[in-house]
Amino acid sequence: MRPSRAVPLGAATLVAAALTWPPPATATAVGDGHCARQERVQVPGAAFQRGACLPDLTTTGLAGTRYTDMADQAGLTAKGTITPSGVPGTQIDGYFPDSSHFNTTHGWHHDAQFVIRLPDHWNGGLVVTGAPGTRRQYATDTAISDQVIARGYAYAATDKGNSGVDFYRDGTRPGDAVAEWNARTTQLTRAARRAVAQRYGHAPRRTYITGISNGGYLTRWQLEHHPELYDGGVDWEGALWTADGPNxxxxxxxxxxxxxxxxxxxxxxxxxxxxxxxxxxxxxxxxxxxxxxxxxxxxxxxxxxxxxxxxxxxxxxxxxxxxxxxxxxxxxxxxxxxxxxxxxRVALTGRIGRPLITLHGDLDALLPKAADSDVYARMVDARGRGALHRSYTIEGGTHVDGLYDTYPDRLRPILPCYRSAFDALVSWVEEGVRPPADHTVARPASGDVVDSCALDDRDALAR
Known part of the structure; x- marks a missing residue:
């Protein structure tokens, strides 16, 4: 990686060519229970949708097809990250009514695009996220979608209603574009829950909200404003917005x-x-x-x-x-x-209504932890919601895991810790197992840091 020639990871696809829609040759026909009820799934409120029955909903199967965008994921994960594969099911791509046109994915030139993935073997849950940075709906396919759909969750992601570095042009008043991010995430959550019910015969038993950076901000905001829609969330270095600062x-x-x-x-x-x-x-x-x-x-x-x-x-x-x-x-x-x-208009308050786990790297050089997640933890405590919150500092973590490949001797990827945090959230919500108290997760001196992270590391607790 050469810093002098770098393109911002948060806007990695700004100069990428628009995708066109034709389905991949690997798409399969419905039969023998595969993609059952696909034809019944109508995403409520969508202005347009297209469904496909696919043999593998993970990036292993979708890379190189029009059902993901690997370029939009650039830099978010370390190169050695191990991802699952072989998850058959239905993918629905589409968009909600919107007047802006920043998102050119599929050649649609239409914002408020979404992706919903419905695995054949469902565990009864739904995971919802919004794109980090100025990216679009496929940005967290490797970081989040692959793992959760392999575990049987339905998955839904939104482009937040505007994307790219010109997103600030959306709306008529200052703050309109970011305010839309929150509205679109709520809209997709409600629509995805109903789409899940159409596909599987009943609504999800559990719905989780999660995200990276701006997606982490959305996670915080949703749990503050719409706790009725979710059972909990994992916030990976969410951006902090407060009216009086810091921000x-x-x-x-x-x-x-x-x-x-x-x-x-x-x-x-x-x-x-x-x-x-x-x-x-x-x-x-x-x-x-x-x-x-x-x-x-x-x-x-x-x-x-x-x-x-x-x-x-x-x-x-x-x-x-x-x-x-x-x-x-x-x-x-x-x-x-x-x-x-x-x-x-878009500020956070700390008044979460559901369990939330926050992760933040101590070497984040875009959203410094001291001016972000440390502050948010104090806000949650000040609102009397500390019992619903856990905050973990990832030693050696920075804002994007891709930088680990350049500095493997100084950094560690946060993704393995995120996966452990998601498991901890599920155990907290569904089994009543409370996660460890807030602490720093130490960077191990040896061993696998690309695919392993013990969130309750006793060594870390003792430091």
Whole structure:
């Protein structure tokens, strides 16, 4: 990986060609119980849907077909990640009514796209997620879908209603685009629950919400606002939005200032960036900080610098990744009250209504844990909901697992710990087995870190 040529992992498919729909040659016909009742499944509220009976719903079977997008998953998992295969069932792709057109997947040029996977051998559960970063509905197929459908869960994912680095252009008021993310996740959850009932004859007995980064934010928000829809969730480094800060707009301006030579390392530590994460900063300078600050600032505070990013974040990778120089001087707390009101529309409160497990790497150089999940844990406690929450720090974890392949001696992938956390959530919800208290999961000195993580590691608890 060469930082000087990096494309942001959160926007890895911005320059990818649009997919077209023709079904793969491996699709099979319905028969002998395979994909039973496929024809009965009508996703409530969908403006368009297409179903396919497939021999394998995992990325092992779908890679290279139009039923997933491996490019949109780039960087989220380590190369050596072992994934399951051989999960036959039905896949439904489609979209809900929407007036925006950022998502070009399948050549539809239509937002609010979703994917629903219904394995032949169902365990009675449903897992729902929203895309991380500015990605689309297939982004977490390897990280989340593969594992849960192999265990028998139905799975549903949304593009959040807008995607790509120009997502801030959606809507008419500041904050509209992000507010839509929450509405689309709720919409898909309700629709997927009914689709599951049509396929299997009854509604899911358990519904879990989960996600990475922006998907983790959605997980938190849904458990705060719609606990009636879910039994619990796993939040993998969810983005924190609070009206008075901290949020992305209170930490990233310092990172942009450092990029442009007007901030010191001590300034970075002061806004939450971890000591010891410095070796990751050059990559993030080239791949994340500038583009992330300018597009989220444009979403909530477009009046600050209307000329940058303007009607588009850029037409080339270089333009997209370039920061707005004015963002090095951005001071969120000094901006007009209207900006805080825009953030307040989507802000988190900590008032979760169902069990939630949070994971966050201690070397996250995009969403610093000290200014994010540590704060959110305190918010949950302040709301009197601490008994419903567990928060685990993953030593050596950073924002995307793909960086492990570049720094295997310093990092560890979070995905194995995420899988352990999901198992712990299920045991908590369905068997009443409470997970370990909040702690740091130590990075082992030896052994398999790509596919193994003991969440209740006694060594970690003793440190």
């Amino acid at each position: 992305l707009l209170t930490s990233l301006p310092t990172a942009v200032a450092r990029m442009l030579g007007s901030a010191r390392d001590e300034d970075m530590y002061a806004v939450g960036f971890a000591r010891g994460s410095e070796f990751l900063w050059p990559y993030h300078e080239n791949a994340y900080w500038g583009v992330t600050q300018k597009i989220y600032r444009a979403e909530f505070d477009p009046a600050y610098d209307p000329g940058c990013p303007g009607p588009s974040a850029g037409g080339t990778a270089e333009q997209i990744l370039a920061p707005c120089p004015s963002d090095a001087r951005y001071a969120y707390t000094s901006r007009p009250a209207a900006v805080r009101r825009a953030v307040a």
